[in-house]
Amino acid sequence: MSTANDIRQTFFQECDELLEALDDGLSEIDDGIADATFSIDTVNAVFRAVHSIKGGAAAFGLDALVHFAHQFETVLDAMRSGQLQATEEGMKICHRAADHLNDLVAAGRENRELDAGSGPDIAARLAGLVAMPESAPAPTPPVSGEGGFGFAPLSLDLGAITQDSGQTTFVIAFRPHRALYASGNDTALILRELDEMGVLTVEVATEGLPDFDAIEAGEAYLSWTLRLVTEESEGAVRDVFEFVEGMCDLQIEAVADAPAGAEIPLPAAPETPVAAPVGAPPAPPPAPAQSRDKPAEAEGPKATVRVNLDLVDRLINMVGELVINQAVLTQCVKDAGLLDRGDLSTSLAEFRNLARDIQESVMAIRAQSVKPLFQRMARIVREAAELSGKETEFVTEGEATEVDKTIIERLVDPLTHMIRNAVDHGLESPQDRLAAGKPATGRVTLSAAHRSGRVLIEVSDDGAGINRPKVFQIAVEKGLIPPESQLKDAEIDNLLFMPGFSTASQVSNLSGRGVGMDVVRSAIQKLGGRVSIQSQRGKGTTMSISLPLTLAVLDGMVVDVAGQTMVVPITAIVETLRPKPEDIHALGADNLVVSVRNKLVPVIDLGVVFGHRGAPASISDMVVLLVESDSHTSWALAVDQIFDQRQVVIKGLESNYGHVPGVAAATILGDGNIALIIDPEETAHRSGAAIDPGELALLDEV
Amino acid sequence: MSIRVLAIDDSRTIREMLRHTLTEGGFEVHVAEDGIDGIEKLPGIAPDVVITDINMPRMDGFGVIDTIRAAAEYAGLPILVLTTESAQDLKDRARRSGATGWIVKPFDDAKLIGTIRRITVA
Known part of the structure; x- marks a missing residue:
């Protein structure tokens, strides 16, 4: 384990x-x-x-x-x-x-x-x-078994062994003292425990009970006469009173053996017989969870140091400054025309490599393995499986994969939702699975891996796959797409990410909480990630999340907007293009749309949105960055030119300026200037480019 | 609603064990590192049961019990004491101090869970 x-x-x-x-x-x-x-x-x-x-x-x-x-x-x-x-x-x-x-x-x-x-x-x-006996035995009995953590019972209660198969009847006189209640013990719970041991008859004596007005909270007024028919021994019965010994008057007496289930008449007619309390709720059954551990995890314990997180963040900040400083220095050398001096450029290159190595090492400090996150998901699977009545096996892969701590924390909610979805919507019922020739137990796999500088997390199930005709039909019913739309499989799958979409025929307890996959997508996008979905009918569905390794740097496209340098996150950009004049159409008085492969996309001039110029420039002279939002709408961000594509260090602005709509953060460029990193979706909303996608859809048909 | 447990122990190992075992057992588990930490966390967590170690820095388990028993709003809150020794006088002392019951370390999973269920209203 x-x-x-x-x-x-x-x-x-x-x-x-x-x-x-x-x-x-x-x-x-x-x-x-x-x-x-x-x-x-x-x-x-x-x-x-x-x-x-x-x-x-x-x-x-x-x-x-x-x-x-x-x-x-x-x-x-x-x-x-x-x-x-x-x-x-x-x-x-x-x-x-x-x-x-x-x-x-x-x-x-x-x-x-x-x-x-x-x-x-x-x-x-x-x-x-x-002066103690040298061989004094340790008072705690040793526990054996490799790996520990399987515990051996501590005490062997010899009295608890049933002597024969017969049942015993115990008559128990029980009068709690005030101290019993003061210690947090509860008579009802004691009775409940006795009730679970056999057939319990309860008789309560209320004579001591004063008038209601005179009752003092915490005082003990009642006493009980209990009759328990059980297979348990007297020791086991006494054990129930273990915690209250000395805090009550207690007499336990075994009377004659009685045949199973026999009713024994009470010695005196009870004045106020009280029904025995009900039993405790059953413990949840453990669901199978297994883990294909990587050899990396089989290594021995590593030496660790515990460090204040603030210190690490300060270090990360300083390294960020170092990287910026290195860029500034390179720029200076270049401006001074010294870049062709061999020794200088060699040293600079070495500096750059070192700075990057330091940055990566420091980032690694904040990195944590996804294992605790995955373990949390094991519990989600168990709960979802239990609620939906589906037998589910949970498999994790790549638990040792390390990701930035903050990203891990923010992955909890989206991942929980995806896992619930996989069990609830992905897997079929055991009957359906057997009918389809699959094992009754479904399988949900959660994996993590590093891939080309990013982290790839996948949730897959071996269920029925996406029912595309049904998804299409629902999307039409909900008015998300026109009935005559011609969609490719992948496009249909992507409908699942549209706001308010749910394919469950019955709104279930689990996934149907009014949160759709659109929320998952937006949570992932906030982390600079992307979600995609692949599905094969009858074989299962895989949802993939691709995430940056850290939130401290970002791959950005550095662009010129009316003479100002700005950065657009690469993850948001679907493609860049130079629109031909005939592809640009006016929509209303001051809205422009650009036609991209017969799809009309609203154009947003970043220069206008951020107040760098009063009137829109001629779009045909500009470059357009096509960005896509989580609500599946696209915008074309118009910029004057693209300078570069590079990794930039993220500098938060919010602590100094509060939240500026459309601006995600800032960064410092090689020339020492500050550039704003824009949030494309917010920018679109800020621009008021509220062109109804439905309106565009109609235009599409033209 | 699962039963909410506040486990107070200065040993990270024991805290991890309690967290693991009890989470597996279907409880909602919160932990604190010593008596002061536990008392500070108490109002925010509002546990159904408190499990506390005895020997801890800053405030020991008896201090925890005294503090809780002195507060009217926590009247009747079950408190289990974790004891390494199973010696009778320790149990007596736990009982005299107002604890509801005790668990002997090292604990057996089933017994631990059974003990908590024994003293809490599900």
Whole structure:
């Protein structure tokens, strides 16, 4: 189990920290030993370090470690309670003990036994300090089993073994004290537990109950006489009252064995018989989850350092400055006409490479594996499978793939939705699957991989695939497309991303929450990503998300807008073109549309939108960037010329200027100038280019 | 609605274990690193049950129990104590301090879940 391994890894990481704290604490005590100036807090901290190691070790069945830690802890406990004076000699032994503890942790980490070596000697000397029996057994029974985390039962209640197949009738007299309620225990829960053990008859005595006005909250007034017919032993019955022992009057008495289900008359006619409370809800059944772990994950624990995230972000910022500075420097050298000096250009190239390497390494600090995200999805699959009644197997691939922390956090919602969709809409019911010759259990696969500088995350199912005629029909019914539209398969699949689209015949509990795939798409696009869908009838559907590795840099197209330099995110751009005059049409008084392969797209002059020029320039002299929004509409952003395509460092503007509609962020260019990075969709809305796509669709037909 | 658990333990390992086991068991799990952290998080989480370690820096488990039991708005909130030792006097001490019950470390998955269900209204 990979999770057990994760926790095991956490344990050893924590051990390293605790051992360090132990060392520091012991040294502090050393320093203060002569004049007794060390603080009791230090002794407490040292004790806790050893105690925590012991606690974790017990869970992983590291017997030798538990045993020794216990002996060490006993000495430290005596020290903190003042029974044992810290002496130089004693501290020497403690240091040796700390070293031995270190060795034991290392041995545990590598799953090996430690040679006896000096162990027994140190243990004996520790024992000598507090005069404890050297071979005192650790109080926590060791747990065996590799990988730990499977726990052995702690106590064997011999009384709990049923003597014979017969049932026993217990008569229980139970009168809670006030303390029982004060401790957060609840009589109803105790009765519920007894009820689950067999046939329970409950009789409550209400004589002690005062008038309503006189009732004091928290006071105990009631007592019960219970009759339980069960196969359980008296020990098991007593166990139910384990937590309330001493906080109630309790008498448990076994009366004669009774045949199963027999009703035993109560000794006295009950005045107010109360029906036994209902049982507890059943625990959810575990759904199968499996993981094709990569060899990369099978590596041993890596040494890690925990760093304040602010520090990392500051470092990333500074590296961003460095990259900008490098660009400025290159520009200067170029302007000075020195670029053809061989040594200078070689050094510059080297500087550029170094700057990029540093940037990548720093970005890697913020990167985290997608594993926790994937594990969260396993639970979503379980829940969705349970609610929809579909047997589902969940497979993950590439869990070790690393992505920027913020991206991972913002992926939770869209991915949750996609996974739910895959189970709910993607997979068929077990009956349908069997009928189609498939195994009854459906499979949902979640994978992550690095591909050409981006991260590719895929959710696929082996379900029925997209029912294209149905999707088409629904889109027509909802007025999303004209009935006579001729759409390719991929175009039909893309209809799923249109706002308000849902193919579920019945709005289910899961996916039909009024959130469509359009929300998923917009969430992904906000991260600079793209979503696409591939489907094969009868075989299944795959949704792919392609994401940048980081939110700190962005691939941008650097353009000239009325003499101003601006950056348009590459991910938003579908294509660039130089429109011919005959492709440009006027729509109304001051709206222009451009015809792109017989599709009319509204033209937005960025210069006008951002106030760099009053009147629109002649579009035929300009370059048009075709961008597509999540609502599936396209716009043509008109710019004067394209300078370059490059990676730019994102500088947030919002903390200084607040949110400026249409502007996503800014960047600093090689010449030291600031360029705005635009948000194409917001820009389109800001421009008021609210040309109704429906209107354009009509024009399309012309 | 799943049962909401606030688990307070200064050991990251134990916190991870509790989180894993209880999440698998269908509980909603929140964690805190010591008594102070736990008490600070309490109002925001409004748990159905609190599980607390005893030996912790800043504020120990008994401090947690005292604080919760002194607050009228948390009357009746079940509190389970995590003890490494199964010794009777520790249990007695937990009980005297106002804890609802206890769990002995290392815990058995089923027993842990059973114990929480035993003392919480689902």
